[in-house]
Amino acid sequence: xxxxxxxxxxxxxxxxxxxxxxxxxxxxxxxxxxxxxxxxxxxxxxxxxxxxxxxxxxxxxxxxxxxxxxxxxxxxxxxxxxxxxxxxxxxxxxxxxxxxxxxxxxxxxxxxxxxxxxxxxxxxxxxxxxxxxxxxxxxxxxxxxxxxxxxxxxxxxxxxx
Amino acid sequence: xxxxxxxxxxxxxxxxxxxxxxxxxxxxxxxxxxxxxxxxxxxxxxxxxxxxxxxxxxxxxxxxxxxxxxxxxxxxxxxxxxxxxxxxxxxxxxxxxxxxxxxxxxxxxxxxxxxxxxxxxxxxxxxxxxxxxxxxxxxxxxxxxxxxxxxxxxxxxxxxx
DNA sequence: AAAAAATAGTTGAAATTTCATGTATACAGT
DNA sequence: ACTGTATACATGAAATTTCAACTATTTTTT
Numbered sequence: 001x002x003x004x005x006x007x008x009x010x011x012x013x014x015x016x017x018x019x020x021x022x023x024x025x026x027x028x029x030x031x032x033x034x035x036x037x038x039x040x041x042x043x044x045x046x047x048x049x050x051x052x053x054x055x056x057x058x059x060x061x062x063x064x065x066x067x068x069x070x071x072x073x074x075x076x077x078x079x080x081x082x083x084x085x086x087x088x089x090x091x092x093x094x095x096x097x098x099x100x101x102x103x104x105x106x107x108x109x110x111x112x113x114x115x116x117x118x119x120x121x122x123x124x125x126x127x128x129x130x131x132x133x134x135x136x137x138x139x140x141x142x143x144x145x146x147x148x149x150x151x152x153x154x155x156x157x158x159x160x161x
Numbered sequence: 162x163x164x165x166x167x168x169x170x171x172x173x174x175x176x177x178x179x180x181x182x183x184x185x186x187x188x189x190x191x192x193x194x195x196x197x198x199x200x201x202x203x204x205x206x207x208x209x210x211x212x213x214x215x216x217x218x219x220x221x222x223x224x225x226x227x228x229x230x231x232x233x234x235x236x237x238x239x240x241x242x243x244x245x246x247x248x249x250x251x252x253x254x255x256x257x258x259x260x261x262x263x264x265x266x267x268x269x270x271x272x273x274x275x276x277x278x279x280x281x282x283x284x285x286x287x288x289x290x291x292x293x294x295x296x297x298x299x300x301x302x303x304x305x306x307x308x309x310x311x312x313x314x315x316x317x318x319x320x321x322x
Numbered sequence: 323a324a325a326a327a328a329t330a331g332t333t334g335a336a337a338t339t340t341c342a343t344g345t346a347t348a349c350a351g352t
Numbered sequence: 353a354c355t356g357t358a359t360a361c362a363t364g365a366a367a368t369t370t371c372a373a374c375t376a377t378t379t380t381t382t
Contacts, residue, residue, distance in 0.1 A: 012304040016311075018223065019292040025223050029299070029307060030201050032314035034220065037198035038241040039321050040191050054338080059195065062179065062186050072361065080199040085339050087362065109347045109360040131180040137320045138190070141313065143173040146190060149313045152306050153193035159298045160200050215368080233331065246369050248332065270330040270377045 029156070040137070047130050051122055052096055056081060057089050061115065061123040064099060069114035071104065098122060190317070201298070208291050212283055213257055217242060218250050222276065222284040225260060230275035232265065259283060 098119035259280035265271035
């Protein structure tokens with residue numbers, strides 16, 4: 001809301017958008033998001049696989065650890081996965097003894113999911129095992145930079161909603 | 162390189178790492194990276210699908226548009242995809258007339274890939290069609306913020322290499 | 323120069339994720 | 353209460369990606 005309110009995009013951002021003639025995809029935030037996401041996934045799954053988990057089930061574990069007992073849909077929302085995906089992952093995690101699943105008492109359509117003690121243990125163990133990787137990934141960054149990163153990613157995410 | 166050189170991680174970053182007791186995954190950069198990556202993919206594929214493309218083939222298109230004729234491996238590196246994935250995508254794109262494929266003359270093991278005129282047209286068309294989405298995604302961000310985003314994502318990516 | 327090792331790509335099977343569809347439950351309007 | 357609509361989840365088929373194994377070619381070693 002400074003000068004000319006409504007152009008194609010915010011001031012000076014053309015440069016980051018593929019339609020600009022000077023566009024280079026090394027300046028394209030989503031290129032980096034995708035690359036980083038892929039590489040992080042790859043690196044993590046090496047460590048998760050021995051525990052029978054993959055990146056998605058791990059994310060579900062982290063979410064449940066923090067939110068307690070929530071519905072399938074809520075899991076899907078937080079994990080940004082489709083309901084069928086979550087469904088299959090959750091029931092596999094149940095077979096693995098990592099989560100417990102039961103119907104909601106107030107709404108019989110709803111399936112509630114919570115982490116088990118064993119699930120808690122496995123997630124904690126994995127957090128320990130993977131912390132080196134995460135620390136390495138953030139090495140050389142300031143706390144401010146990480147904060148800005150989180151904030152900006154959150155903003156862009158919200159913009160796309 | 163300021164005070165105590167080597168702790169668990171850089172100063173004050175504990176907070177962002179799952180092993181910290183005060184960890185909340187809303188502060189976890191990779192949580193946001195994954196969420197954003199998933200949502201961006203979803204949003205883009207809506208627009209790409211009518212053109213017979215998905216997020217990966219689109220990324221390959223962008224890469225080829227900029228790099229010219231490069232090898233399969235190089236495509237895989239830039240796109241951060243596995244070679245078999247790229248292989249299948251490239252040959253499908255060839256059938257669609259979007260790319261041309263031939264053996265390298267200097268090294269018969271190498272398969273070179275380049276974008277065709279038609280590929281160029283399709284990518285350009287898609288860039289136009291998707292620019293609104295990208296602009297919307299970056300709405301409200303300053304040029305500085307996007308630069309920091311790119312830089313930090315690039316750093317983290319390099320750290321994981 | 324022959325043998326061994328490394329590199330680049332290809333291919334089919336397996337794993338993952340999503341789409342399309344179906345079922346059960348809840349809610350809204352009449 | 354009844355009908356229609358919306359919501360939440362489940363399930364089988366389809367699409368995508370990756371793994372594992374294999375072929376062809378090049379490079380390195382002896």
